Amino acid sequence: MQAAPSLSSTAPRRVAVLGAGIVGLSTAWQLQRDGFEVTVIDRARPGQGASFGNGAQLSYAYVQPLADPSIWAQLPKLLFSRDSAFSLRLRLDPQQWAWGLRFLAACRADVSAHSTAELLRLAEESREALQRLLADTQADCDFQASGKLVMFGSEASFAAARRQMDLQRRLGGAEQHALSLAECLQVEPALAGSGAQHVGGIYTPGECAADCARLCDALHGVLQARGVRFVIGDRVGGSAGALRREGDRLVAVQAGERWIEADAFVAALGTGVAAFARQLGASVPVYPLKGYSLTLGVPDAPGLAPQVSITDAQRKVVFARLGQRLRVAGLAELAGHDTTLDPRRVAQLRRSAREVFPLACSGNDVQAWAGLRPATPTAVPILGQVAGAPRNLLFNAGQGALGFTLAAGSAQRVSHLLQGAVGRARGVAVSRSVAVPAA
Template sequence: MNASSTPARHVCVLGAGIVGLAAAWQLRREGFEVTVVDRAHAGTGASAANGAQLSYAYVQPLADPGIWRQLPKLLLAPDSPLKLRLQADPHQWAWGLQFLAACRASVSRRTTGSLLALAAESRAGFEQLRAETDIECDFSATGKLVLYQDEASFASARQQMALQRELGSVQHALSPAECVAIEPALAGYAPRFAGAIHTPSECAADCHKVCLELLRLLLAQGVRFAFDTPVTGLKRSGDRIVAAQTPRGPIEADAFVVALGTASHPLARMLGLRVPVYPLKGYSLTVDVKETSAAPKVNVTDAARKVVFARLGQRMRVAGMAELAGDNTHIPGDRIDSLRASARALFPDASDYDELRPWAGLRPATPTGLPVLGQLPGGPGNLWFNTGHGALGFTLAFGSAQRLAALLRAQPA
């Protein structure tokens, strides 16, 4: 643990996904006493089987001007990788209107810059964790290829690449043949895409394994955990939260960090606060690699299908899609069939695709794509939020933890 002049304050972190555990790790490093509370266990929810890619240098906010021309398909097409299913839910409508308002070039540019800066801090934080500990998480640093189906989408991607280059990212626009030279497993798919953006520095890891390793390390450092313990409310006294209310009794602390993903919104609403987070449902399947040479070593994203591929040791994670359809994790068979079809199209011989391990999770998305990090106007003085990372929770977790710890460190004891 680092030496610190921080007073011995007790912080209660609500949520044991990758965002909450990374926050607990950083806070403990800086001398805080920490308790972590979760309704399930470490690394469940959106951290359990996500896309596994760490997109530190390639960011494409979902709130983009290109969404407007896709709206009819989003609302009507049954096989669209992006789905919007309108419900009688004022929160969904308010979020959706804010999202459409954010689909402007100026907003997308600002969001890209902010996310890249936070991602750079997060890369440094995760690298520090790996350098100082012996965690096992199927980490790889083989780069990423984002494939574009037609010339129009490829041209738009090159514009985004130019913006990211201005912000310090190192990327290259490649032909299909050049992609195959980097990732030979794409040879059979080369005639079916126009080009790709290559980011050599990108990484991948098993987020669930990282969560379990953080749990092991934090337990060894004296961090307390309350699992299978849902937070039913926050007890407020004046300008402070004095306890998190649970079926097992109150949990008291000096400060509270809400890292509950999509559950952050209803908890904040109990206090009259608004957290603009809505569930963005995604799916994944994990298969064992049958033929090593036929499976990708480089991270691959098929932009048209909205599907990502990441190699995790002798497994391959296939993940994608985004549905704004409420708070449910039901897995329709057609969505997994679609992921399997995508995997077979790109990497037909990588696996036999018979034994699938399907999963669905709810990414906590904000309208702009920027996470909610810090205190809320009108909120209690000792209540902090660390939520709304969308599909970039794993990527941004350690940078968010560092910023959060700095905010808490600066607060008078």
Template sequence: MHTTDSSPRQVCVLGAGIVGLATAWELAQAGMQVTVVDRAAPGQGTSGANGAQLSYAYVQPLADPSIWLQLPHLLLAKDSPLSLRLRLDPWQWAWGLRFLAACRASVSARTTARLLQLAAESRAAFDAFRAAAAVDCDFSATGKLVLYTSEAAFAAARRQLALQQAMGTRQSAVSASDCVAIEPALAHYAPRVAGAIHTPGECAVDCHALCLALAERLRQRGVQFVTGQAVERLQLRGGRIAGAQLADGRVLQADAFVLALGTGTPALLRPLGLGVAWQVPVYPLKGYSITAATLAQGDGAPRVSVTDAARKVVFARLGQRLRVAGMAELAGEDWSIAPARITALQATARDVFPQGGDYAQADAWAGLRPATPLGEPVIGRLSGAPGNLYLNTGHGALGLTLAFGSAQRMARLIGQRRPTSAAAPAACSA
């Protein structure tokens, strides 16, 4: 049923990943009636087995000037962490051109500032959720090391560090020996490390377990779930979204609709006009992960989150498991698991943390990160789109990090709710 109140009371959230579920939580906290819709169960898509890192202070956009020098290797080398599979897809070509256009220092600096602001809001909102919901989900706050194996890459990282420090982040450049002092499990790999960026306040959490906990808390608050049904189209009436039509023919009605479907968002927007869809340049960046049980002695697995910058692989400790994730493939909506990519992750894990886990028996996974060319999510309403349609998508590799901050912004937009207090960097703009 619809209401005529100018402030929406019934909201339909399309998407049950971490972004959609966090949005539902914030809307329910604001007193709204919420329905969550997804073709799969909560947390089954890209939130299922992602990198697990909460990178609140290290948010360097993928679109960075350093990409230009790396591009030949990234595109041509067999062991490249980036793979481009060209398709007869104008959306892919347009995304690629906009991405390259964004690889400028000025653009990267502006994006970094905005991401740091959103990340600060997200940390405060997630802390508030954890306190209210009393969930664990293998959460840890042991910090992060980003490793660089060449002096040139480490020098570029220190320049980014200076930019982020000027915006209020607490980080430092450390030596290889410092890395071992911070994370003893790196002793084997330290001779190959030129230096690292240490962020002591970074965290990690099991995103899938978090999604399940969120869904349970939402059900307890009366939030309705419609799963196992894809949204086929949005129905328009009188310049507004009148309903979301499901695959089984049902139509869900609400006062407002939030699209948090990740890479599935553009397909629903295109029937509304290319001018609307063009404002949401989301394209899949396919990533992979393995999750290995730590070995009996447990000393070889890191406690601190670690990122190998050259290979773009992240390591996160989740209780008695080690999550190893990385790679980026521009290959469209392809959810298949490439054995060669899993083998590469296993090889990297054995190289960096040889006693870190039982990699041969690790669980393999692939997911599609919804990335924008700038690396910044699309949050809010769109020009020329129906006034009761809201977007919360395009978080890329930072979906877990930014989910609660973007959800809180969405709740403010829809219900004019006040933000959770966050000690955000003063230089950042919203």
């Protein structure tokens, strides 16, 4: 990969992080730890966007992109079925059509394999970086390293999963095992109620889960106590006039009535990052994928609710244990920026939960949520500079459904880029950029 050009003619010490989801907060934590003066700006309270109700899985080993050759055979269903786990709801939106065409262009075996390799590298960095973050902050977020089972409902899909597992093994992925149904039930007895629906699974013992919203709350408190400034409640740079540039540098952004100056900026604005980039004359291929989740209270009796994280590959639904709660999440709609809770989709998710864990998910203690995952067509996030944008602006965006998983590693890479700019300004040797290329 090519080293990024200099971010600034002087060492950037003051950094403004735009966005207070798990990606932005992880970035703020990493930058503060690495010696930068950090300001975090967001119009919403930390962790209130896609971070609030995500699938809760930290899926370091299972990172296969959504853009896959199998999409072509599924395309009629994706366009016309109202119950498809992944659906395309076409709108009169040029950004949606442009993203969709790039997504379809990425549905090739070679692109999928390359994206998988990129994501595995970033995921392993993220595993190590999150361990450091949790050790440093002692955040109470229902973290558990209980492993994950991905369950398959047909021999064909199970065979495809074994091929993907073999690919990831060749790429240096984490330890994984293909298990028979009987072996899966030994790992997670709570699957017994739906065992007849599955033929086998891929088990990854090193996978983890945690409550992302609680981690965001904890990070907010820790960072404030360490001197990180938070500007919360005002929209960031709502128009081109709310951004001040001097030549090829961004010098300040407007948040409400205030102007926030910094030496460098990091755009971690989730699904808002594409509009922000357009204000600056740049383009980033990030578009929302709408997802849903349920958070359920689970019974105390052992063996009814899962301890291991579960992904039902046929239904495209994930299950993650969070203390005495179970997070059930899934579905993906390419449907614009609408966050409305669709009762039909909520019912679909509840039905899936009852079918997979009938003894654990029959109650009425349910919190439903819908949110927007900021996705690139290839699933590889955009980390670093973007052509046409100010040179002291870095992007940290497009992690999609892997936002929680990739947040800590993405933050580490962005900090490395800024530290490289500091080194260049001081005339010392720096390492090559590790930024992930744009989709």
